[in-house]
Amino acid sequence: MHRVAAPSRGRYANSGNGQSLCPIDIGHAKHIALIPPDTAFWALVPKDRLIDTLSNPEFLSTCRRKTAQFAEEMHALRFGLKPSAVYFNATERCNLNCAYCYIPAKMRRSGKHMSARNIIDALHRLKAYFDKTVPKGVKPQIVFHGAEPLLNRDAIFAAIEKYGRQFRFGIQTNATLLDGDAITFLKTHGVGIGLSLDGHTAAICDRTRATWKGIGIFDRVVKAMDDLRGYDSYNVICTITRKNVRHLTRIVEFFHAHEVPACMLNIVRCTLPSSRDVKPSDQTAAKHFIAALDHTYELYRKTNRKLVVANFANVLVSIIAPTARRLMCDI
Numbered sequence: 523m524h525r526v527a528a529p530s531r532g533r534y535a536n537s538g539n540g541q542s543l544c545p546i547d548i549g550h551a552k553h554i555a556l557i558p559p560d561t562a563f564w565a566l567v568p569k570d571r572l573i574d575t576l577s578n579p580e581f582l583s584t585c586r587r588k589t590a591q592f593a594e595e596m597h598a599l600r601f602g603l604k605p606s607a608v609y610f611n612a613t614e615r616c617n618l619n620c621a622y623c624y625i626p627a628k629m630r631r632s633g634k635h636m637s638a639r640n641i642i643d644a645l646h647r648l649k650a651y652f653d654k655t656v657p658k659g660v661k662p663q664i665v666f667h668g669a670e671p672l673l674n675r676d677a678i679f680a681a682i683e684k685y686g687r688q689f690r691f692g693i694q695t696n697a698t699l700l701d702g703d704a705i706t707f708l709k710t711h712g713v714g715i716g717l718s719l720d721g722h723t724a725a726i727c728d729r730t731r732a733t734w735k736g737i738g739i740f741d742r743v744v745k746a747m748d749d750l751r752g753y754d755s756y757n758v759i760c761t762i763t764r765k766n767v768r769h770l771t772r773i774v775e776f777f778h779a780h781e782v783p784a785c786m787l788n789i790v791r792c793t794l795p796s797s798r799d800v801k802p803s804d805q806t807a808a809k810h811f812i813a814a815l816d817h818t819y820e821l822y823r824k825t826n827r828k829l830v831v832a833n834f835a836n837v838l839v840s841i842i843a844p845t846a847r848r849l850m851c852d853i
Contacts, residue, residue: 561592604655607663624793638677665692672699697746722776770814
C-alpha cells in the first residue's frame, strides 16, 4: 500500500505536521512573541518579519532540533520534581487580627501550639524523605509560617538548634515578638527572616494590621527593620489591599530608605469574605504595582543600591527560563 506523507514533511510552521508556533502580541511596538504551546519556550521577532520568520528554513530547523530537548525539560518540570521546601505552621495562634487574614479568627485566638517534641519528630520525618529525594549537598528548606510562629518560640528555636545542619530555615513573622535575643539567635543560625508591613506610615499600615484590641504595630515592625539592617537574609512582605494600593510607590521608597534587601508586593489572597472586602481591582493594582517597580529602578539608578521585588523577579525568571518555574503563588 502506498503511503502519502503530509505535504510539509514538518518543514513548515503551523502546517499540522511539524513545528507549531503561536504568535502572541506582547504589547510591544515592534516585536511579537512566537511560542510553541507544548513547551512554552519563546522567541521574539520583529512584527514586520513575522511571515519571513515562520517560513525561514534555518529558523525552523533550529526549532525542530531543540523541540525534543525543550519537551524533555518541561516534562521533568511538570512531572519529575520532588518538593525541596516545606512551609511549617508550628502554631495556629496569632496575636494580631489583620483585616485580610486567611486563618479563621477562632483558630487564631485559641488554636494549638505544636510541642518541641512534635516539631522535632516532624523534622526527623522530613529529613528521612528529603534524604531520598534531594540531591546530595543540597539543603532542603523549612519556613516556619503563620499564624505567628514566635508565639511558639521556644519549641521552634529548639528544633532549629537540633536540625540547623540539615535544613535551611526561615521564619515569617509579624515582628511584634522579634526582640534582640530572638534576632541574635536567628542571625547566629543563619535563619531567613520575613517581616510584614503594609504601609510607609502608621496611618496606612495600621488600617489592616493591628492587635485584637485594634492597636497598630507599625512602630514595632520598623524597629525590627532597623535592628535587621545589614542582614542580607531578610525581606519584608507588603500585602496589597484597597487601603494601601495607591501608596505602593511611597512604600517601596520607605523600604529602600531602610535598606531592605528584598520585598514582596503580594495581592491580598481572597480566602475569606474579610479579605475579599479589601481587594483592589486588578486594573488599579496593576497600575500602582508597575509604578512601584519603576520607582525601585529609579532608586537603584540614583543610589546604586537595589531593592529586589522578589515576586516580580520570580515572574521574570519564569518567562525568561520556563523550567525555572516552581509551584509558588507568585509564579
